[in-house]
Amino acid sequence: MYLNNNCIFVHSKLASKMTKPITGFSRLTKKQKIDWLAETYLKDSPEDVAVLRQYWNEDSRLQQLHDEFTENTLSNFYLPFGLAPNFLINGDLLAIPMAIEESSVIAAASKAAKFWGSRGGFKAEVIDTKKIGQVHFNFFGNKQKLESFFETVKPKLIEAVKPITRNMEKRGGGVLAIKLKDKTAEIANYYQLHCEFETKDSMGANFINSCLEKFAEVFQDEAQNYADFSSEEKDIEIIMSILSNYVPECLVRAEVSCPVEELNENKDINGEDFAKKFIQAVNIAEVEPYRAVTHNKGIMNGIDAVVLATGNDFRAVESGIHAYAARNGKYSSLTHASLENGIFKFWIEIPLALGTVGGLTSLHPLVKLALDILQKPSAKELMKVVAVAGLAQNFAAINSLTTTGIQQGHMKMHLMNILNQHNATEAEKKSLTQHFTTHTVTHSSAVEELKKLRNS
Template sequence: MPQTIQGFSRLNKEEKIDWLTSNFLSDSQNATSILKQYWNSDAKLQQLHDEFIENTVTNYYLPLGIAPNFVINNKTFAIPMTIEESSVVAAASKAAKFWMSRGGFKAEILGTQKIGQVHFTYTGDAQKLSSFFELTKSILLNDLKTLTASMEKRGGGITSIELINKNDQLANYFQLHVTFETLDAMGANFINSCLEQLAESWQREYNNYPVFSENNAEMVVIMSILSNYVPQCVVRAEVCCAVSELTEADGIDPEVFATKFVQAVRIAEVEPYRAVTHNKGIMNGIDAVVLATGNDFRAVEAGAHAYAARNGSYSSLTHATIENGIFRFWIEIPLALGTVGGLTKLHPLVKLNLEILGNPSAPQLMEIIAVAGLAQNFGALKSLTTTGIQKGHMKMHLMNMLNQLDATDTEKSKAIHFFKSNKVTHSAVDSFIKNLRQN
């Protein structure tokens, strides 16, 4: 039975691995070898990785691919993508090439503001609290000056503070709703530091205000935290062309293709079961670039899915129309990103990837990543409405299947040639390799 341990974090990496492999893995020698083979031979680089998180035992590698030929606002990009799923980079690259000769992608920032909240309960008269808030707002902002001064010099800072009454949803629940501009920083640490100071000042001023003590009204701060729902930090990306230009759609008549494509998007707009998978495909492209640039893909995911449900029902993040012979396909999505701070200045590959993208500002990175999501969705819908999704996906997945079967280089070469003109399935690949070996 595995043994519990005290002080695991104080063990060195070797000791952590010894405890882990001896307690949880059947072949401790082999497990140790696997863990150590992913260590970087550069001790300084390995130490950097060890210090990113706690209780590190090794590195976990994901492939870094490049999707070339993206034309965004008349500028050409090669987009780094970090993802484990077959066909994602290929689909993005194919979509980029398709639109390169049709004017490329257009992108624009609709807003860059982020949100943080101080959540608290209050048992007194709501009107008195509102009057108190108006009296103390300037004091609250003044107390934040030391934290916001540097950001304000660069053009950012706090743009508004509101008192929100949520009594109708939860008894005695109120919040201070704060809007921030964090420029090229994602801003999580800045926002949370400001909110904690705001909560402290709010509680202090409340305790010193005689009206509340005389009426026995109680106010308790519950928590102070940024929100990953950022509906005011939104980017729009779009492609459009004449329907007649939608050739190369696997031999299908352009008007038929455009009609089916738009209908597929509309299905995702009204059917949540389809919308979830539809949006997952968008996030394949978005998360891959978010990861490659050292940003928080969990925050981006949460914010995007909340935005997809903002009207009361989960729906598509992309939209499409045909009007006057023009096909138009676009996405509007919230993206809270940073190009300074965090891993962006620490992880060597992140720094390199940002350089590949031209060292963009945070708004420029928003545009690039939104385009990657739109391209991914275009590629998926193009396949779904023409040849079907599995034909291309399974072709890309072929190498994974061959590796699972421990195929040799010669066997791989023969399999790749054979499946150029034959349907790829797990059973077909398995049978092909078995036949090769028997003969």
């Protein structure tokens, strides 16, 4: 495949196989889907088909459950499910489950947990849990008339969703507010119903979207009967109704702090010098977007791993958090640090829309287990755990960056991946792990030492 004049050209050998698009693929059995894939793209390779089958669960009922999570399922894609112990959060000692493939993330989080566990632990609080949804529409008429109509119809909108909100209201949630927003300065004739919700322990996407679609239906219907509208004004055009994954008022804060002299763990640098260098590193991420992106990616290593392990939507969490990092017009650090009156403080404040009921929480066995490990948390409690995981990961990363360097610890954790790529035996792994306790790990050095070991 190659590009020319903004067009994509497909190699002729591949194109010949793609001249007949398949229809009805979703209606095929899993075996038929795999047979088609093997014949069309895998050159009938039995090895590739064997890989797909290799990851099927032996329990047919469990495999069917996984097959039905999404569409056109062929196999399961595994990620390591690990545990970072010794997290002291608001006085409670927790072990945090993490699903992640990247080397050193769980080790780094565990190290940070141990460090702060003897210094008072992590403090976390939920600031707010408000979530947002919007009905986007075009109105071709007088703005003042629209505002009057909105005030008239708003109680009817609330009443119309009562069958949807009844159970949520019993749990203390529901619709918090509906506002009319004029966006015509950005796009001609564009307005929105900006709606606020409380969804308690549910992430609430389906609940919010159901409410929004009902709002849109009633809003449009009522406009047809509003006497003050002209015929043109009655024809409100609904563009779409959808929740927002940007939740700047669904906030959680986590922090650690200690007297600066308690940072004297590293023999090569005293506590005050360590704190000043650490704070400078954070300040750089606050003002330099190139650094901030990598800085925040490290934070998301911890956050995503817990979000994924607990069956939540890490794509929604990622997009909302990164939008929050750019809320002031420039992408910046999610964490901050200070040294005042001899006290070092390090904290994070992020938006998190999470759920502990609904979705995969009661379906996926490992998700249920992860929530059991966390002592069946509420959504608010899970928000605190996730924020702490991100803060711990960032502390460990900056600690390494400003002292030994990031590669020393990371590459030692990566060593096993390198050895597995070259089919090292258990004896070879043991020998080389011992060797690299006193030598620097690089991909080339690991391969070279493996060759030496085999030749000897």
